[in-house]
Amino acid sequence: MALLKVDDLKIHFPIHGGILNRKIDEVKAVDGVSFEVREGETYGLVGESGSGKTTTGKAVMGLNNITDGDIYFEDSHLNAKKGKKIDVRNDIQMIFQDPYSSLNPRKRVIDIVAEPIRNYEKLSKDDEKKRVQELLERVGISSDSIMKYPHEFSGGQRQRIGVARAIALNPKLIIADEPVSALDVSVQAQVLNFLQDIQKEMDLTLFFIAHDLGVIKHMCDRIGIMYQGRLVEEGLTEEIFNNPQHIYTKRLVAAIPDVDPRNREKHREFRSQIKEEYQQSFYDYFNEEGLAFNLKQITDTHKVALPERG
Amino acid sequence: MWKFIVRRLIITLPQLLLMSLLVFFMASLMPGDAFTSQVDPSLSPEAIEEQRERLGLNDPWYQQYGRWISNVAEGDFGTSTAHYRPVTDLIWERMINTIWLSLLSVIFIYAIGIPLGIISGRWNDRLVDQIITGYTYLGFATPIFIFALVVLFFFGFTLGWFPTGGSVASGLEPGSFEYIMSKLHHLLLPALSIALIGVVGTVQYLRSEIIDTKQKDFIVTARAKGAPESRVYNRHIFRNSVLPIAAFFGYEITMLITGSVFVEQIFSYPGMGNLFIESILIRDFPVVTAVVLLFGLAAILGALLSDIILSIVDPRIRIK
Amino acid sequence: MLNQELLKINNLSTSFQIDEEYYAAVDDVSLTVRENEVLAIVGESGSGKSATAFSIMGLHNRGKIEGEILLQGQDLAKLSTSEMNKIRGKDMSMIFQDPLTALNPLMEIGVQIGEVLLLHNKNMSKTERRNYAIELLGRVGIPRPERTIDQFPHELSGGMRQRVIIAIAIANQPKLLIADEPTTALDVTIQAQILDLMQELKDDLNSGVILITHDLGVVAEMADRVAVMYAGQIVEESDVESIFVNPQHPYTRSLLSSIPATDYAQDRLHVIQGIVPSLKHLPRTGCRFKERIPWIDDDAHEDHPVLHEVSEDHFVRCTCYQHFYFPDENKEDQANGVTEG
Ligand SMILES: Nc1ncnc2c1ncn2[C@@H]1O[C@H](COP(=O)(O)OP(=O)(O)OP(=O)(O)O)[C@@H](O)[C@H]1O
Ligand SMILES: Nc1ncnc2c1ncn2[C@@H]1O[C@H](COP(=O)(O)OP(=O)(O)OP(=O)(O)O)[C@@H](O)[C@H]1O
Ligand code: SF4
Ligand SMILES: [Mg+2]
Ligand SMILES: [Mg+2]
Numbered sequence: 001m002a003l004l005k006v007d008d009l010k011i012h013f014p015i016h017g018g019i020l021n022r023k024i025d026e027v028k029a030v031d032g033v034s035f036e037v038r039e040g041e042t043y044g045l046v047g048e049s050g051s052g053k054t055t056t057g058k059a060v061m062g063l064n065n066i067t068d069g070d071i072y073f074e075d076s077h078l079n080a081k082k083g084k085k086i087d088v089r090n091d092i093q094m095i096f097q098d099p100y101s102s103l104n105p106r107k108r109v110i111d112i113v114a115e116p117i118r119n120y121e122k123l124s125k126d127d128e129k130k131r132v133q134e135l136l137e138r139v140g141i142s143s144d145s146i147m148k149y150p151h152e153f154s155g156g157q158r159q160r161i162g163v164a165r166a167i168a169l170n171p172k173l174i175i176a177d178e179p180v181s182a183l184d185v186s187v188q189a190q191v192l193n194f195l196q197d198i199q200k201e202m203d204l205t206l207f208f209i210a211h212d213l214g215v216i217k218h219m220c221d222r223i224g225i226m227y228q229g230r231l232v233e234e235g236l237t238e239e240i241f242n243n244p245q246h247i248y249t250k251r252l253v254a255a256i257p258d259v260d261p262r263n264r265e266k267h268r269e270f271r272s273q274i275k276e277e278y279q280q281s282f283y284d285y286f287n288e289e290g291l292a293f294n295l296k297q298i299t300d301t302h303k304v305a306l307p308e309r310g
Numbered sequence: 311m312w313k314f315i316v317r318r319l320i321i322t323l324p325q326l327l328l329m330s331l332l333v334f335f336m337a338s339l340m341p342g343d344a345f346t347s348q349v350d351p352s353l354s355p356e357a358i359e360e361q362r363e364r365l366g367l368n369d370p371w372y373q374q375y376g377r378w379i380s381n382v383a384e385g386d387f388g389t390s391t392a393h394y395r396p397v398t399d400l401i402w403e404r405m406i407n408t409i410w411l412s413l414l415s416v417i418f419i420y421a422i423g424i425p426l427g428i429i430s431g432r433w434n435d436r437l438v439d440q441i442i443t444g445y446t447y448l449g450f451a452t453p454i455f456i457f458a459l460v461v462l463f464f465f466g467f468t469l470g471w472f473p474t475g476g477s478v479a480s481g482l483e484p485g486s487f488e489y490i491m492s493k494l495h496h497l498l499l500p501a502l503s504i505a506l507i508g509v510v511g512t513v514q515y516l517r518s519e520i521i522d523t524k525q526k527d528f529i530v531t532a533r534a535k536g537a538p539e540s541r542v543y544n545r546h547i548f549r550n551s552v553l554p555i556a557a558f559f560g561y562e563i564t565m566l567i568t569g570s571v572f573v574e575q576i577f578s579y580p581g582m583g584n585l586f587i588e589s590i591l592i593r594d595f596p597v598v599t600a601v602v603l604l605f606g607l608a609a610i611l612g613a614l615l616s617d618i619i620l621s622i623v624d625p626r627i628r629i630k
Numbered sequence: 631m632l633n634q635e636l637l638k639i640n641n642l643s644t645s646f647q648i649d650e651e652y653y654a655a656v657d658d659v660s661l662t663v664r665e666n667e668v669l670a671i672v673g674e675s676g677s678g679k680s681a682t683a684f685s686i687m688g689l690h691n692r693g694k695i696e697g698e699i700l701l702q703g704q705d706l707a708k709l710s711t712s713e714m715n716k717i718r719g720k721d722m723s724m725i726f727q728d729p730l731t732a733l734n735p736l737m738e739i740g741v742q743i744g745e746v747l748l749l750h751n752k753n754m755s756k757t758e759r760r761n762y763a764i765e766l767l768g769r770v771g772i773p774r775p776e777r778t779i780d781q782f783p784h785e786l787s788g789g790m791r792q793r794v795i796i797a798i799a800i801a802n803q804p805k806l807l808i809a810d811e812p813t814t815a816l817d818v819t820i821q822a823q824i825l826d827l828m829q830e831l832k833d834d835l836n837s838g839v840i841l842i843t844h845d846l847g848v849v850a851e852m853a854d855r856v857a858v859m860y861a862g863q864i865v866e867e868s869d870v871e872s873i874f875v876n877p878q879h880p881y882t883r884s885l886l887s888s889i890p891a892t893d894y895a896q897d898r899l900h901v902i903q904g905i906v907p908s909l910k911h912l913p914r915t916g917c918r919f920k921e922r923i924p925w926i927d928d929d930a931h932e933d934h935p936v937l938h939e940v941s942e943d944h945f946v947r948c949t950c951y952q953h954f955y956f957p958d959e960n961k962e963d964q965a966n967g968v969t970e971g
Contacts, residue, residue: 048817048818048819048820049788049817049820154905184674184675184844185674185844185845185846185885185888185889186674186884186885186888186901186902187905188888189888189889189890189899189900189901189902190901192890192899193898193899193901196898211817211818212818213818214847214889214890214891215890217890218890218891218899219890251819252818252819254822255818255819255821255822256818256847257821257822257825257845257847257848257850257851258847258850258851259846259847259850259874259886259889259891260850260874260875261850261851261853261870261871261874261875262871262875264850264851267851268826268851271822271826272826526731527726527728527731527732528731528732528733528734528735530689530726530732531726531732531733531734531795531798532734532745533689533718534687534689534718534719534723534724534726535718535719535723535745535746535749535798536714536715536716536717536718536719536720536746536749536750537715537719537745537749538711538712538715539711541749545745546734549736550734550735550736553736624736625735625736625738625782625784
């Protein structure tokens with residue numbers, strides 16, 4: 001069952017300019033994206049920098065103005081214009097990319113973690129403290145660190161504090177926006193393992209944004225590939241990695257460094273071959289504006305953006 | 311860049327309007343009539359009422375404002391109640407004097423501030439820097455009028471090196487060499503007093519800007535190219551740190567013009583600040599209003615100038 | 631046949647002063663880079679990779695450097711700053727991690743490239759420099775170099791800026807190119823382009839390259855030799871195949887097992903316990919790594935771990951690799967390992 005359903009989402013940011021600073025153009029950061037995230041799964045969103053991943057994530061969180069399209073969470077319409085707005089924000093939480101800047105350096109751990117609790121629930125000071133301690137222990141941080149400041153923790157620990165804040169209200173869906181991109185390999189491993197544990201423990205659904213395909217492959221059940229505000233391909237992890245259909249996906253997969261140095265030459269050749277194919281067949285896969293076509297179903301689980309034939 | 315400047319100019323218009331309205335209402339609250347000064351507060355209430363009616367002072371405020379602002383635009387600020395002269399005439403020569411004083415002060419501030427800031431930033435935490443920083447702390451702590459008094463007393467009265475009042479010695483032919491030298495002679499002491507205290511902000515700003523720039527990654531890039539230290543400093547560190555200072559030029563001028571009030575008073579220098587204080591003391595409200603309006607104008611134009619300079623020196627704005 | 635030796639570092643130690651005392655961030659490191667060879671230095675954050683690179687370039691203004699750094703036989707550690715300035719940017723140059731901050735924001739791209747030309751070619755005219763800068767930009771794959779040359783850094787994307795930095799680095803055909811995390815700030819497709827570019831330039835110039843990174847995928851793609859660094863020391867060094875196929879030191883093995891593999895599914899990633907100790911708190915006697923593999927019996931460690939040549943040209947610090955195992959591995963297998971060793 002779909003926990004989150006995004007339907008033809010468009011988010012266009014105005015560009016202001018001219019003498020009177022009026023809107024002269026717009027950036028189509030997200031330009032017609034549809035996908036579903038099913039309960040309990042990890043859905044990965046990959047794409048190069050600027051492709052609109054963060055914008056999509058923020059839109060689900062209600063942090064961006066939606067130009068067009070709909071977002072449903074458990075069948076409630078999140079961006080309904082009329083009628084009551086359903087507040088599901090305690091069911092959806094977000095973890096941000098940079099553990100060094102996403103936590104307010106002047107706040108203590110207790111205030112950081114308790115912030116969402118304070119917004120949604122009224123707890124006595126003691127209860128709140130107990131709750132924060134529980135949460136910290138759950139993410140593997142000693143509960144007597146509540147009075148410390150973020151700079152007293154390592155990158156991996158900070159990211160765990162971010163997670164503690166995100167799970168404070170027992171959310172159903174966590175949007176993780178590049179949670180490990182700023183981290184060293186060994187710390188990255190720690191955070192990835194931990195996310196998997198907490199997901200199992202709390203029955204969470206993960207919406208995982210990254211540009212590192214190795215990480216995506218390790219974490220995700222299904223993957224959507226994004227290019228310039230549109231999805232070019234979506235499928236099960238195996239499908240994307242073993243049977244990529246869209247040239248852009250192929251190019252991304254080919255760009256992953258091979259960790260076996262014995263395959264180096266082969267891999268490099270393969271990469272330049274794909275690059276050539278990409279340049280030659282660009283207009284077989286993208287329209288005149290260089291944007292992706294609409295997704296077509298090619299198997300039950302696999303969709304690719306291909307032009308209408310015939 | 312042009313777009314930016316034009317847009318900036320457009321913003322200036324409402325600023326001017328707002329400022330003039332503020333001054334207008336401030337003036338309306340003053341006793342008597344600050345705009346035309348033709349209402350004598352010592353008359354009987356009936357007579358005043360009659361006069362007011364005749365002068366249109368009972369008209370709605372926007373009509374009065376309109377009349378006042380169009381007069382101002384033509385350079386008519388009314389007549390001084392104390393000197394019985396048009397305010398414009400009175401202010402004109404004072405304004406020229408204040409502008410000279412501010413210009414010279416600014417030149418001193420940059421001439422002293424930039425080298426001190428550079429030295430202190432380049433050799434931060436060394437002895438020279440500690441001395442210079444010590445000086446800036448002192449400068450912040452010393453009120454300008456006390457400093458000016460001490461300077462005046464010592465160099466003016468005790469040593470007698472400089473004149474103790476006025477803007478030029480009397481009996482000199484305007485435009486002659488002696489006349490200009492005398493003007494400079496009169497300017498030097500007040501300008502130096504302003505500069506020595508006013509410079510501390512520039513020194514501290516430049517110092518921290520340089521220390522900041524020194525740590526930037528692109529400085530390492532410059533060293534990795536094989537650039538000698540002198541080049542690293544001159545082409546990369548100083549250049550990048552001084553540019554923002556250049557942009558403060560407009561603000562600096564404004565600050566000085568409005569800040570000269572005390573110093574002019576102490577040195578009995580016949581500038582706008584001096585005129586301002588005198589006029590307040592003798593309740594010459596038309597003059598006070600005019601001076602406040604001009605100070606406000608200076609502030610707005612100074613900010614405008616700064617923004618325009620910034621848009622010229624910083625490519626991140628210039629390109630747009 | 632092995633290529634000509636280009637850079638030879640003998641017993642390099644670089645120390646920084648913290649509260650009156652000096653602590654070595656690079657501790658007795660010896661390395662060799664040959665012509666047309668890529669030496670990768672890998673290790674976690676804080677293990678001393680950049681400190682090593684900055685020592686070679688002479689860019690530490692506050693560090694104390696001991697040991698020899700021989701570039702084509704000339705000891706850089708003994709040179710004065712002005713002598714170093716003749717070499718930096720010419721015989722050796724460096725590519726930095728963060729393309730967003732490594733260029734002067736208030737200077738045109740052309741001026742920044744021109745600077746490195748001007749510094750080392752006094753007789754080049756202004757137009758010659760400009761034309762050559764355009765040529766360089768074209769060479770690093772910038773689409774419209776005549777336009778880019780007059781642009782400012784903020785007008786270019788991260789990938790383009792990194793190309794500009796590479797153009798600056800190769801402007802004077804350096805013998806030695808040091809790249810400190812050249813692709814960490816870039817995304818995969820751009821990373822692949824930059825790595826291909828570096829490879830190509832290296833072959834053209836016959837240069838030696840030191841590639842610093844913590845991304846083992848990049849190492850596997852690029853390196854000929856690999857030095858694994860931990861806490862200021864080299865713990866393992868060999869050709870790239872031996873490191874990936876036959877890693878010996880517990881640290882190398884831990885690093886390798888912490889990356890998500892792309893060719894097979896794995897349940898859990900290995901996590902190296904703890905963190906790299908800060909400079910001041912590095913254990914200076916005995917073993918530096920043992921606190922991060924606490925399940926290994928204390929008796930297994932050596933008091934003075936030194937590098938051993940375990941097979942031809944494969945150096946490993948210490949001997950406990952012989953009985954190292956991961957906690958989730960079957961201990962029985964390991965017991966066999968011990969008896970064999
Ligand atoms: N608030 C905003 N106003 C204007 N443009 C924006 C805004 N937020 C994002 N954009 C633009 O929208 C596009 C998509 O940005 P987004 O941050 O979603 O990309 P991303 O895929 O998350 O990239 P990255 O990997 O770099 O994080 C970019 O071109 C960006 O410049
Ligand atoms: N100038 C300096 N003064 C004092 N300590 C320093 C200095 N430079 C580096 N260090 C310390 O030396 C150690 C090694 O740092 P280095 O920058 O070489 O690490 P690195 O391996 O490059 O890590 P990263 O992957 O984070 O770049 C660290 O503990 C660091 O704090
Ligand atoms: S004693 Fe063991 S842990 Fe220490 S360096 Fe040697 S192998 Fe590593
Ligand atoms: Mg993003
Ligand atoms: Mg480093």
